[in-house]
Amino acid sequence: MRRCGVAGNTVTSLSVQRKLFLPLVFLVTLAVISPAFANDPVLHNDYALKLLEQGEYEKGLEHFQRAFAFSPYDETLRKNLAEAYTYVGMRQMEQKLYDAAADSFDHARELFPEAPRYAVLRGIALHAVKRYEGAIHELERARSLGETSPELYYHLGRAYYDSDNLALALEMWEKGLELDPARAAIRELADKARRELALEGRMDKGYSSRFSLSYDTELKSLLAGEILDVLEAAYNRVGADLGYFPDARVQVLLYTKKDFKALTDSPDWSGGLYDGKIRIPLGGATGMTALLRNVLVHEYTHVVVFEMTKGNCPTWLNEGLAELEGRKEFNQPMAELGRVARRGGYVSFQLLERPFSTLSDKQVALAYQQSYALVNFMVGRYGWHKIQEILRLLGTGKPVADAIGVALADYGVDYSGVVQEWQGNMTREYGVPEHPSPE
Template sequence: MPKLSGPIKGRARPISYGRLIRFSGEDGRASTLIVIAVTVFALLAFWQYSGKTPKSPNYEGAVYSGKGQIEAGPLASIPLEAAQSDPNARAAFEAYKAGEFTRAVALYRAAYKDSPSEGAGASLAKALNGAATVEYASGNYALAKEMLTEALSLSKDPVFFRNLANAQIKLQDFEGAVSSLEEIKDLPDVRGRLKNVYVRIAEERLNKGERDGAIEGLEKGFEIDPDDRSLKERLSKLKAENAFESGMGSRDGSRFLVKYEGGENAVAGHLIGILLEEAYLKIGSDLAFYPEDRIEALLYTKETFRDVTRSPSWAGAVYDGRIKIPAGGLTDKTSELEKVVFHEYTHALVHRISKGRAPTWLNEGIAQYEEGKSSSALSLEIKEALASGGLRLKGLEGSFMGYNSNAAHTAYLLSLSATEYIIREFGASAVKRILEDLGSGMSVDDSLKAVLYMGYDELDRDWQRDAGR
């Protein structure tokens, strides 16, 4: 959380799927030709699989912040050979050409049952892949995965492995995606994607507290791309953190594990543990959410905190999958310490509810609201920040870690103001529903529309109009 002090002098800088159409024909030769032409065009389009490798997510420290997402591209279809002599196979081929993949699968399955040859199996596999592209484009990722798994039992075509990995990524099955991509890792456009999935696996393991497993995932990613300096730095930092934490004391509880640097900070560890229990009850009630997993909090001296988190000078604490606080030497429970703990604990809940997909403005807005902060006394500063126009909440989706203190102050203030507006106009439960929708995979704009019945543009307009009064 930031240390908000001083006037605003800087402004936060703004920062900006394929769908397979299923065609059906009409009576008449001309219509049929058009349908076939369009279908072939669609199949070729999918054949031109982008293969674009997502850039490695940005990290503000050695622990996953929950913001790095791997995008799964559209599935690729592949051409089928001319129909065989079997009547079912001939009918299946015509159905496939017309984009009627479900019917083609049924007919090819019958042909394969009558004559289980390698060629018939390969045709059935391609039809299953075609049907999977339709289901995938419709959001039926589990069914697409099932069809592609069956296709691979019949034919080991690299396209099937690639498509299966996409479906597995959509289903958050990153371990499965690694297995699929490992089968075709020698293809040049696969290695970068495989690296990113290994990194995502490391992030998931970190969220579960499996730090050794996270290091293993990062090492596998680094083996694929030893020139990735960011990944190298992150791996080195995580190893150093592990080594440092092995010498820390701890206060072990059922809901929280509090680690502290130096035996003299055992009192501080006890205080943080008490405050976390209070936050569990208060914020859990506000958000109607009580995490089942154990949350970790680490207490450092101020010097170690900067070295470990590499956070900017304005950051008074950090949540990066674990709560990190420069609280060494504390012996008293103060209101300021309570605010810090409540703020960072809120981040832990937001991360869990949204599956790490909450935009930073909403994440920080909720955290400030739960620590007891209000923007009402800073209305003039808010008006100043909005006066020039052009500011959009979408520009505050990314991390604030790279901002200077003035820009960060503005970003946090506007985040709080927008979040307060949502709670005031739509109720605190609306915030929870937005987070849940984000956790289900919805975009920010879609989740706003689903809960508030307005998208980004309308929210920006109404919130800024209200804040400017």
């Protein structure tokens, strides 16, 4: 029997007043820990539960750690600590802090190395930061420990797919469908992989330090080398502008226009696509052109923006940056923007936050030109360092209005203020609009 310091209270077992961490269905009465009980694992455990109820997850984890340190052979404390790491990791995933989440799940796995769940979670987190080899290692570890769920095969397939192993990706997704044929998401990925395998089976490949290139056999190998050179140059230039250099090798696929349309179902005006891989309809091109350099740099910019923002980027900013970088290679005319600047009728930037595929064909050209013009203005007015800050803030999950407001606070402007300043600049350049803008 061990005597606690609270007057009249006796604790005979560490299992007294203790409940498993997840789900959070408990009531805890302790509000503070007296210094007299600083070495009591039960009180640290119960106080940790209280902190978790209050949303103070990191502090709660700290007290679970203390409780376990005082009684490292207690199985319930071990489980509570592992689940605390897991809960913190899930919160970090929600906040797009994927590296930190991977570390949290790793701590949980260290406590229960034979439990496949923690390896699955760590694999998902590593995949999110494009650490594909690590993700595959963790997910395959979970499989070796007996995990055979459709979720495992879904994520393992994605990791193989993104590491350019279509055959193994398809194999994993087919195993997932064997377990649950109704999983629409897995079936769609499997169907896509089959179509890609049929095309890539007749493709040649090329590699550089940062890129892997798959191209239709109609394309001359000499041009393939020039394409890789353009992309390597883009890696350095776009990286310098945006302050970010991706670690993972970027996959680039060049198709005939017919195959590109059949595979991606992109609108007719699309000159390329980034969906985790750069896909470009090239057909039988025989030489490098300024327009092709524009397209390659444009699509590579999407890679950098996606990684910096973790996909949380309004389309106008994403496309505006890609246009800005691509136009350094080939600056196409801006006829639609000039017409609208003189007559009025800009497309709302709130509308341009959504994919341009939702726009009418008449609006698309203006959408690209308007996005480029605003981003070009922002770079000139506020500097690249502010663009980088906006992208980093978007990467933490902030809405675009909040990201712009925080980054440009020292200029005293918010999202709408930036648009108004840009419109004022357009008016000075093109003259007073005949009709008011919808902005």
